[in-house]
Amino acid sequence: MNIAFFSTLPFEQTWFDQYAGHHRITYIPQTLAPETVYLAEGHGAVCAFVNDDLSRHVLEDLQELGVRVVGMRCIGLDNVDQEALSDFGMTLLYVPGYSPYPVAEQAVTLLMGMLRHLPEASQRVKSGNFSINGLMGSNLHNKTVGVVGTGHIGKAFARIMQGFGCKVLAYDIRPDRKLLESGVQYLSLSELLHAADVVSLHCPLTPLTDYLIDEKTLSIMKPNALLINTSRGRLVKTGAVLDALDAKKLGGYAADVYEREQAYFHYDFSTQPISDDLLNRLRVHPNVLLTAHQGFLTEQAMEQISRSLMNQISFYENGQIALVTKASMC
Secondary structure, three states, rough: OOOEEOOOOOOOHHHHHHHOOEEEEOOOOOOOOOHHHHHOOOOOOEEEEEOOOOOOHHHHHHHHEEEOOEEEEEOOOEEOOHHHHHHHHOOOOOOOOOOOOHHHHHHHHHHHHHHHOOHHHHHHHOOOOOOOOOOOOOOOOEEEEEEEEHHHHHHHHHHHHHHHOEEEEOOOOOHHHHHHOOOOOOOOOOHHHOOEEEEEOOOOOOOOOOOOOOHHHHHHOOOEEEEEOOOHHHEEEEHHHHHHHHOOOEEEEOOOOOOOHOOOOOOOOOOOOOOOHHHHHHHOOEEEEEOOOOOOOOOHHHHHHHHHHHHHHHHHHHOOOOOOOOOOOO
């Protein structure tokens, strides 16, 4: 099958070529959008990523070009109009076996970096400043950690926090029995936000979770609490978080995502002006630690993603049952 890979990053070709088999892949650096749909012409499938546009209009154009399969090489499906996919008779393939640990460990890394002021400490040493004044950290051990969303990633993060000796609270519409048995306490969202020293977001982006963290929910949190987001940018109202930080009503924010990341993340703007004032404010704030959506980026995860997705496309071609419509992780 001819497959158009949109939003291709430089390192991806090496991984997917290993498992391409008889499939022919066209690597396209541009994001999938109304103005780039034409690049899929001559392909039976497209493979999309987190910032690609898979709205009804785009899917209709793809269907008219003869595309019948959409493969997703990311966890979330919030950018896919699944009702439109069904209407157009298209098949959605995704990666069901994608390990939860890369993203969970990224959340832990961000948390530890905030607690011990690692970015500033590293920068001081690079500049020849070995002073430790102003770098007073805080133990993670014995902290109360709130986990919002206990799917595969949230569950992995919760278990890691238990290993650090933390009290773990959780919020999810479907409590996990094994976490309950391990001592995790499920609370309402407001109760969790009020009690937690650390709040880590691991839920999918849906109409119910859009701007889950805003002025109202931030007002419930402890003024020295840390907020971690490795899920989706629009779970958090960035302006409200920055205002809370400036007002000393939030201790710190660490994120691997940003609500308007599509135009910037995964691209090099080091020699270009960045016109997004909110992003500029976020990336220079002293109480913010920001990475550019790299939580998935480990060798083990890339091997799993590339092998599993190419196998799914082969299964589809061979008439076997494909995994469709709903991701198994959040």
